[in-house]
Amino acid sequence: MSEGRLCERGWAAHDAARWGARFHEPHIREHGVLRPASWDEALGVAAKSLRSLRDRGRPVGVLGSGRASNEENFLAVALARVALHTGNVDAGLRRCYEDLLAALEQPAAAADREDGIRRLERSDVIVLIEGDLTTSHPRVAMGVLRALRRGGRLITAGWSRTQMSRLATVHLPLSAAMPVSTLAALQQAFTELAARGDAVSAGGGGASAVERAASIVAESRRVAFVLTPFDADSVVLRTAASLIAALADDVAAAGGTPPLVLPLPVRANTCGAFDMGVAPHLLPGRRSLEDHDARDRLRAVWGTEPCWSGGLSAEEMIDSVSGLVVLADDVTEFHRRPDRAVAALQSLDTLVVFDSFVTPTTKAAHVVLPIAAFGETAGTITSLEGRVQRWRSAADAPHSIRPGWRALRDLLDALGATYAPQSLDVLLRDIWTAVPSYGAIAPAALDAAGGAVLEDSGAPRRATPVADAMRRTASRRVGAAPAEAPSDATADAMRWLLRGEGVFDWGDDPLVTSSPILRRTPASERKLRPTGVVMMSTDDAERLGVRDGWTIRVRSRSGEAHVAVSLRAGQERGVLFVPFAYRDRLSALSGDGGAVEVEVSRA
Amino acid sequence: MERSATRVIARSDVNEWLAHILHHRDVIAPTRSPGGDTMFAPITSPDDVLWDFENPLAPPKQFLLPQTEPLAHFRRIDGHMHVEPVAEQRERVLFNVRSCDASALAFLRETYARDLADDVVERRAASLTVVTLACSVPCELGFCVCTDAGPFLRRDFDVQLTDLGDAFFVEVGTDKGRALVGLADALFQDAASDDQARRDASELAARAHFGGETCHFGSAMRRISTKRVADELWESMSAWCLDCGGCTHVCPTCYCFSVSDTPPADGCSTRCRLWDSCQYSAFTLEATGHNPRTAHGERMKRRFHHKASAQYFQRDGRVGCVGCGRCVKVCMGTTDMPTVIAAIRHGTWDGGRAHA
Numbered sequence: 001m002s003e004g005r006l007c008e009r010g011w012a013a014h015d016a017a018r019w020g021a022r023f024h025e026p027h028i029r030e031h032g033v034l035r036p037a038s039w040d041e042a043l044g045v046a047a048k049s050l051r052s053l054r055d056r057g058r059p060v061g062v063l064g065s066g067r068a069s070n071e072e073n074f075l076a077v078a079l080a081r082v083a084l085h086t087g088n089v090d091a092g093l094r095r096c097y098e099d100l101l102a103a104l105e106q107p108a109a110a111a112d113r114e115d116g117i118r119r120l121e122r123s124d125v126i127v128l129i130e131g132d133l134t135t136s137h138p139r140v141a142m143g144v145l146r147a148l149r150r151g152g153r154l155i156t157a158g159w160s161r162t163q164m165s166r167l168a169t170v171h172l173p174l175s176a177a178m179p180v181s182t183l184a185a186l187q188q189a190f191t192e193l194a195a196r197g198d199a200v201s202a203g204g205g206g207a208s209a210v211e212r213a214a215s216i217v218a219e220s221r222r223v224a225f226v227l228t229p230f231d232a233d234s235v236v237l238r239t240a241a242s243l244i245a246a247l248a249d250d251v252a253a254a255g256g257t258p259p260l261v262l263p264l265p266v267r268a269n270t271c272g273a274f275d276m277g278v279a280p281h282l283l284p285g286r287r288s289l290e291d292h293d294a295r296d297r298l299r300a301v302w303g304t305e306p307c308w309s310g311g312l313s314a315e316e317m318i319d320s321v322s323g324l325v326v327l328a329d330d331v332t333e334f335h336r337r338p339d340r341a342v343a344a345l346q347s348l349d350t351l352v353v354f355d356s357f358v359t360p361t362t363k364a365a366h367v368v369l370p371i372a373a374f375g376e377t378a379g380t381i382t383s384l385e386g387r388v389q390r391w392r393s394a395a396d397a398p399h400s401i402r403p404g405w406r407a408l409r410d411l412l413d414a415l416g417a418t419y420a421p422q423s424l425d426v427l428l429r430d431i432w433t434a435v436p437s438y439g440a441i442a443p444a445a446l447d448a449a450g451g452a453v454l455e456d457s458g459a460p461r462r463a464t465p466v467a468d469a470m471r472r473t474a475s476r477r478v479g480a481a482p483a484e485a486p487s488d489a490t491a492d493a494m495r496w497l498l499r500g501e502g503v504f505d506w507g508d509d510p511l512v513t514s515s516p517i518l519r520r521t522p523a524s525e526r527k528l529r530p531t532g533v534v535m536m537s538t539d540d541a542e543r544l545g546v547r548d549g550w551t552i553r554v555r556s557r558s559g560e561a562h563v564a565v566s567l568r569a570g571q572e573r574g575v576l577f578v579p580f581a582y583r584d585r586l587s588a589l590s591g592d593g594g595a596v597e598v599e600v601s602r603a
Numbered sequence: 604m605e606r607s608a609t610r611v612i613a614r615s616d617v618n619e620w621l622a623h624i625l626h627h628r629d630v631i632a633p634t635r636s637p638g639g640d641t642m643f644a645p646i647t648s649p650d651d652v653l654w655d656f657e658n659p660l661a662p663p664k665q666f667l668l669p670q671t672e673p674l675a676h677f678r679r680i681d682g683h684m685h686v687e688p689v690a691e692q693r694e695r696v697l698f699n700v701r702s703c704d705a706s707a708l709a710f711l712r713e714t715y716a717r718d719l720a721d722d723v724v725e726r727r728a729a730s731l732t733v734v735t736l737a738c739s740v741p742c743e744l745g746f747c748v749c750t751d752a753g754p755f756l757r758r759d760f761d762v763q764l765t766d767l768g769d770a771f772f773v774e775v776g777t778d779k780g781r782a783l784v785g786l787a788d789a790l791f792q793d794a795a796s797d798d799q800a801r802r803d804a805s806e807l808a809a810r811a812h813f814g815g816e817t818c819h820f821g822s823a824m825r826r827i828s829t830k831r832v833a834d835e836l837w838e839s840m841s842a843w844c845l846d847c848g849g850c851t852h853v854c855p856t857c858y859c860f861s862v863s864d865t866p867p868a869d870g871c872s873t874r875c876r877l878w879d880s881c882q883y884s885a886f887t888l889e890a891t892g893h894n895p896r897t898a899h900g901e902r903m904k905r906r907f908h909h910k911a912s913a914q915y916f917q918r919d920g921r922v923g924c925v926g927c928g929r930c931v932k933v934c935m936g937t938t939d940m941p942t943v944i945a946a947i948r949h950g951t952w953d954g955g956r957a958h959a
Contacts, residue, residue, distance in 0.1 A: 005935050007847050008883070018671065021866065138845050142935040145843060149937055149955050163899075166842045167954075392638055449639065516863035516877060520885035528892040 007138035012515040017373040017395070020514030021358040024399035027368040034368065039400065039410065046367040047414035049350035053323040054084050058349070060323035061088030063314055064278035066267025067510075068328040068404060069379030069391070071427045073269070073276035074434070075408035076327050077284060080311075081277075082302050083417040087289075087311030088321060091278045092334035093266045095313060096229035096503050098279070099237035100263035103245050104227075115453060116385035119260045121146040123224035125216050127155045129183070129240060131230040131502050132162045137264050140226060140384075153220070155213045157182055158230065159501060159577060160535070161570025170213040176499045176575040176595055179236045182210065183243040189214035190247055194254045223251050223259040229266055232336065232503045232580075233594065265384055266504050272382030275435060280311035285435040301430045303418040323350035325411075328371070328404065330359035333508045336500075338584045354407055357510050369411070371404035372397035374511075378424060379405065380446065382454070388441060389451030497575045498556065498586070499595040501535070505581035522581070529564040532585030534578055537571040544602060551603040556596050559588035562603050576600065609794040610773040616790040617771060621649035623787040624696055628732070631666055632698040633659055643697070654766075658701045658742055660929060662855035666697060667711055667727055670878045674723060674862075678871040689873070692730060696783065699736045699764075702753030703745065703927040707855030708733060709759035710921055714858060717918075732779045734762040739805045741812045744928030746941060749818035752925035754809040765802045772802040818940070820911055820922050823947040828913035832947055837900035839952040844903060844938040848880035850930040851906075856923050859886065881906050907943055 006013075026042030027034040037045070053060050062084065064076040073091075080089035120126065120143040134141045141164065148154060148167055156165040157172040165171040172182045189210050207215065217223055225244045231237055244261060252258045265271055277284035287294035289308050298306060311317075317324060318331055318341055335341035338360070345351055345364040353365040356373035371377075376397040382388050397403070402410070405424060412420040421427040432439040437454045445452035506512060507522025525533075534554070536546075546552060548567045553560065554576065563586065571577070576598070578586045590596050612620060624630055629645055632652040636642050641656050643663045673689040700708075708731075715724035738747070738754035747753030756763055761780030765772040772794060775781050784791055794802075826832055851857040861879040864872045879886055882903070887896045896902050909915055910923040930939040937955025946952045 005847070005933055006849060007845070007935070011848055011852050015671075019863075019865070134845055138847060138935060141845055145845070145936050145954075151956070163842055390638075447639075517861055517879055517883065517885075520888055521883075524885070524888055524892055 005139070005142065008518060009509060009511045012518050013374050013511050014394075015516065015518075016357070016511050016514035017375055017397075019516055020356065020373065020510060022356060022373070022401070023358060023362065023368050023370040024401060026370060026400075027365075029366045034363075034365070039369075039402070042367050042369060043410055043414040046350075046352045046369070046411060047416075049366065050084060050323050050325070050352065051415060053350060054086075058322040059088065059312075059320060060084050060086055060325075060350075061090075061312060061317040061321045062086075062325045063317065063327060063329055063331070064089065064091045064273050064276070065327050065329040066091055066093060066265065066270035066273050068269065068273065069377070069381055070269065070272040070276050070388075070431060070438075071379045071424060072327060072404040072408060073273040073278050074284065074427065074431050075405060075412065075421075076325070077277040078302060078306075078417070078419050079325060079408060079412060079415075081298075081306035081308075082304055082419050083412050083415040084325075085307045087280055087307055087309040088317050089278055089311060090280050090314040090317065091270070091273050092314050092329055092331060093229075093503060094270060094274060094279060095234065095315075096232070096237060097263065097265040097270050097274070099234050100227050100229060100241045103238055103241035104261050104263055115387075116260060116262050117143045119222075120144070120224050120226065120262060122150070122222060123147045123152050123260065124220040124222045125153045125155065126224045126226060127157070127186075127213070127217065127244075128164060128168075128226045128228075129157045129230055129244070130162065130164060130226070130228045131158065132164075133226070133228060134163045135506055136228055136266070136504075140262070140264060144226070147224075153216055155216060157186075159571065160568045165570070169216060170209050171570070172209055172213060173570070173572055174230075176497050176572055176577070179231060179233075180239045180243060183240055183247075185210045186213055186217075187243050187247040187250065190217055190250055193218045194250060217247075217251060218254065220256070222257050223248075225259060225261045227261070227263045229264065229503050232500055262384070268383075269381040271384055271386065272380070272388075275382055275438070276431070280313060283308075284431075285437065297434050297436075301419070301434045318344050322348060323352075324348055325352045325354070326361055326365075327354045327408070328356070330355075330361045330508075330510075332360045334504060336583065337587055339587070352411070354404060356401075357514065359510070369407045370401045371407050372401055376401070377403040377405075380428070380451075383451075386437075386454040387451050388438065388446060388454060390446050495574065496554075496598045496600045497595045498534070498554065498590055498598045499575060499577055500580070500583055500590060501577040502580035505579070507581055526581070529582075531561070532563045532578075532582040533566050534563050534576040534582075534586070535568045535571060536565045536576055537573050538567050538569050539573050541565065541567050544600065546602055553601050553603045554586075554589055554598050555600075556589040556598045558596075561586055561589055608775045609799065610775065610784065610791040611767075611770050611794050611798050612773055612791050613770050614768075618649035620787045620790050621652065621698070624698075624783065625649070627694070627786060629693055629695045630698055631663065631695060643700075646698075652699060654699065654736070656699075658704070658745075658927065658929075660853055660932065662704050662707065662853060662927070662929065663697050663700055664704075664707065664711065664855050664857075666695065667708055667724065667731065668858060668860075668876075668878070672723075672876040673873045674876055675874045676871055677874065678867075692726060694730050694732075696732045696734060698734045700733055701742075701927070702735055702738055702756045702760075703747045703750075703925040704855050705733050705735045705756060705759045706747075706750075706752035706921075706925045707927070710856050710919065710923070710925070711858055713919065732761045732783050733759075734764065734780075734783065735760040737763055737765045737806070737809075739766055739809050741809055742928060744931045745926055746813070746818050746928060747926035748810060748813045749820055750922045750924050750926040752921075752927075754812075755806040765805055767798065767801050767805070770798070772798055818926070818944050819948055820924070820944060823911050823944045824913050824916060824922075826947055826950070827908060827911060831950070832904075833950070834900065834904070836946065836950065836952055837904040838898070839900075840938055840943060840946060841899035841903050843936045843952075843954055844882070844899065845935040846882055846884075846899065847935050848882045849933040849935060850939065851880040851882055852878065853929040853933050855925060855927055855929070856910075857881075861886075881909070903938065903943075907947070910940070911944065911947075 025036050028037045028045050062080040064073040154168040155170045156168040248259045248261050283294045331341045332338035351365045352367045353362045354369045354371050362368050375394045378393045409420050440455050441452045512518045632646050633656050634651045641659045675688050677686045712728045715721040741754045761777045763774040859879045859881050860876050888894045942955045
């Protein structure tokens, strides 16, 4: 995946095991307080509580994780569908990846079996729709840099000027009010160019940024589209992905090489978790719930008739189940309203958490089952391009901490499930049986440098079948939108829009919070700006007469807040973006997300 | 009688020598990890040592400056703070270290001995014996010849081995090296003039591998030290750096560190020194929240000034780079040492396209 190169978090990954706050033995909640317990006692309490809820017909669910291995996620699905007999199984941040994926089934690119990132590196032009790729996906950013070094060109679209946009030939600002209008305009401009056949003239003097971008795409032979989950709004992501898919189809139809479309998941093993069936509407192998072959394979592996029903999403589960099992995740990291998420967890009848670290979620748990951290356990993960790789244990977990797969297996056992594999090898073999694309990999290939790429993989090609219909609908709906959303903010009117930004925060990642080196920046930022931060364009700051770090007063229909500003060049004027890390502090103003009109003044 | 400083050991006898060393000391050598990577790690058998290998991505720096280094334990007893230094005094041999890495270890030793000497590092350096394997065939990405750190060494080793095919030419550089050879003295013979000639021919051939091209550190140093590198150049280059800190982690001469205390366990905390990176924005973050180097370009400027300015060359007596080429291999962007040095010399930045 990284070919020996590591991002900042990668270099610090080993720190988490040593420096992270950890439970060294299982804990159970007694009289409102967590106390140490033996594994047998903790597993017994967890199993009894979950069994009781299941038998009484109360809703229960399981959250897998893009941070856990394929083996752990497969067992999480078995825990839900076999032991708890529910379809309530999902993972945080799975949805924003699937939003991108759903629209991207690409007939045009289906024949291509090449490695996604290597294709990206050989692209003549890359169209990148991003939040900030260098922070969110540094390995992909490396691929972009390699393409540029080979003479490729870059077109960026995003909320503000980023490091990538500094290298772009054309930057297309997204409008906070109509986020996908720019992409719709790009597709429209390309269609018109292709119809006229005069790509070069459109790139000449007087052409708009959108026209220049369309022209560059039209004159390039190898085109790549990279889609990050740049927004929390599901509709925005799906529509953006639909437009890009439509544009990719147009590029292919115009006679170029079928373009690469690369949607990016947020976490290292989101793709693997998805493959293992961590989604309420899919079975392992990303098969539909009605797929008879998939059902036969799972019956054989699990030794029983599991639950074939669909279930609740991660967010729905947090709000509505009575019992929840959480694997290697902290719901406050991805929930839009962390305060509400914690309150919801605290109101559960049973919360069982498997985690390596002390988090707000483990603190709310009734049973904490401590599992090995990165570097202390073995398993496999699957990268965004379908590359299955082993990770190996480099050190033993301290005290009585158990490998995640084993702790999950032990809970399955305690629940009396028919499926409880006795070793990691058996578990891997079961996955190979249950998921045909994994079964096609020769076990030895996993040990090769870089692992093995799934034959029928390439995430976009495994999209759900709603793609075509969605793409057509979105294209019609958004295609008629104005080319550029007008900014209503003028010096006189001073109307502002407050809008959330992003779907996760780098500073919340346990690899960051557990590292004495990496946690300094987010910790300092939060300490310095306890009331929160909004991002403001430098032009707006000048008009308002404020400087970086100054406090402003923001008032919406639902409330008022004093908040510090962080200035950003190239951001849309008249818009205040709320970084994901500070969403909670400004939730009184913005409600549950989306854009709201606010009044702004110097504090 | 004083033995010659140049000896020869038959290839078939090397494992026996290693067995003697293993009997008396811990030995760290390039070896194959379970995952198939080459790495410096403690060995338990002479057969574990690699002789034909690509220099590991992680340098042996960690055996002089551990990535996480406990310095002292402290606990409060009866209202008083009791501090207990962490003592580590193990005789260790670093075996089959490449020339660049041996130069880097010497650089680090000198750095930590300067001004207020760091006795933890000094003690560890004193208990470390370095056996180098001269680079008869230089590595693909290395440019040690430009930094006077290889392919063969004239200093900075305790023992230098040169592969002559059926035997190894052995140069003893220090008393520590002499003691190591002395552990199995009977296996060594004094070098003959023919052995010396074969060793010198090997060095000449290795140097010829580099051709006429060098990194021109001197030229870059002049431009840096006469303030002829525009801030805009650093700014342009910084867009091509992904801030990962990989270059500093694998650099055998980088020694920036931070200090952190472990959370108390049973009332005891440990003060640790940890590798840090000058490329991280928080490296210069002050307690007030002020940061004098928030711009990425400023951090990059600082790094390369430290590596290649006359000011530091005068202080250290060496360039702060040994030309191992690891930054070329690990860089996620295009801002490795040779590419940046070339940009400094030319005063322009092309995104590393000339080096693609």
